[in-house]
Amino acid sequence: MNQWPLACEASTLTPELTAPFYSYFTPKSQLCKMGALASSKNGNDIMTLLEGYQLCAATEGKSGKTIEIVTRSVTYFTRFLTAHGINTDAALVGRAEIRAFIHYLQQKKCFSGHPVTPPLERGLSSHSISCYLRSLRSFFSWLTSEEIIEPNPFAKVKIPRPERKVIPTFSDGQIEQLLAVIDTSRALGYRDAVMILTMLDTGIRVSELCGIKLGDVWLNEGVFKVLGKGNKERLIPVGRRLKKLLWHYISRFRPGSSMPGADFLFLTQDGRPLDKDRVDKIMKAYGRKTGLSGVRCSPHTLRHTAAVSFLRNGGDVFTLQRLLGHSSLEMTRRYCEMADVDVKRTHLVASPLDNLKLGRSARLPVGRGR
Numbered sequence: 001m002n003q004w005p006l007a008c009e010a011s012t013l014t015p016e017l018t019a020p021f022y023s024y025f026t027p028k029s030q031l032c033k034m035g036a037l038a039s040s041k042n043g044n045d046i047m048t049l050l051e052g053y054q055l056c057a058a059t060e061g062k063s064g065k066t067i068e069i070v071t072r073s074v075t076y077f078t079r080f081l082t083a084h085g086i087n088t089d090a091a092l093v094g095r096a097e098i099r100a101f102i103h104y105l106q107q108k109k110c111f112s113g114h115p116v117t118p119p120l121e122r123g124l125s126s127h128s129i130s131c132y133l134r135s136l137r138s139f140f141s142w143l144t145s146e147e148i149i150e151p152n153p154f155a156k157v158k159i160p161r162p163e164r165k166v167i168p169t170f171s172d173g174q175i176e177q178l179l180a181v182i183d184t185s186r187a188l189g190y191r192d193a194v195m196i197l198t199m200l201d202t203g204i205r206v207s208e209l210c211g212i213k214l215g216d217v218w219l220n221e222g223v224f225k226v227l228g229k230g231n232k233e234r235l236i237p238v239g240r241r242l243k244k245l246l247w248h249y250i251s252r253f254r255p256g257s258s259m260p261g262a263d264f265l266f267l268t269q270d271g272r273p274l275d276k277d278r279v280d281k282i283m284k285a286y287g288r289k290t291g292l293s294g295v296r297c298s299p300h301t302l303r304h305t306a307a308v309s310f311l312r313n314g315g316d317v318f319t320l321q322r323l324l325g326h327s328s329l330e331m332t333r334r335y336c337e338m339a340d341v342d343v344k345r346t347h348l349v350a351s352p353l354d355n356l357k358l359g360r361s362a363r364l365p366v367g368r369g370r
Helices: 015-022 046-059 064-083 095-107 126-145 172-180 187-202 206-211 240-253 276-290 299-312 317-324 330-339 343-350
Strands: 223-227 233-237
Touching: 046 064, 046 126, 064 095, 064 126, 095 126, 172 187, 172 276, 187 206, 187 240, 187 276, 187 299, 206 223, 206 276, 206 299, 233 317, 276 299, 299 317, 299 330, 317 330
Parallel strands: none
Antiparallel strands: 223 233
């Protein structure tokens, strides 16, 4: 059976490099009469093809997080098929199997079947279900684009929309309470306060915060660089107050890095880089100490708060989109709704007619009474 590597000539690659590719791809010419690809040694098994997806996604520059989410979703789907006695050949998956999986997710209790965490009474959130299905759709879209299966079983399946909930943000008073319980006379306390205020001032993701390196910070220019989703870099402007706080942290409180070549901005007491789970735990600990209620004390809440505050203070949607690293305006529009921006007040400032500069010869019509 003739097999081929993806997007490369076999003659230019060593056997060690081509072996993984040869395992996962079968030419479209071997379609059988029923539209399913012929397979050899279960070559169209979903989990076998998943390894091919991981290889291709990595070469296309997709982030490790994206690959991890797709892998988890596809694995979950395969376990569902196996548990219900359904063939795991990707070419045999159709709309019926996808819709059965959607129904299963909608009926499933949260954490049911988890090896450690006991199940809860509530079901999976609509956002969790949407994430599973969108990731699974990405995998099958890849199979279709590589001509491994035909047609895409998701082609005529509508993914249920997740609920749109109003996300509570921190009030100014809650931010003040949160900062009041942090002992900024200690190095760790000062670091924690600066991390919180950095996320509040810029709206960056916690993963982006943890990834900032000392060489990415240019205080003289008032910007720092972050690496966002899809390995996309962007420059983030720094406010006057935050610039001063960062300078104090770097010059007085930041410990030396214990890992050569990994000189991250925010470090643990012994000089190791912080990860997002650790920052989340730090935030939760301060939230419990403060006794905040009605709002989740987390880095993501700081991101929402930053976005809403930016709009309420007169910032525009397009600038906010660039600052937050959103690929589309969809999520940014939600922040507009949350901000409850005063449209009338904004229009008084930005009215096209009021700002129209007319020459002396041009006159606006004047209404005359009869």
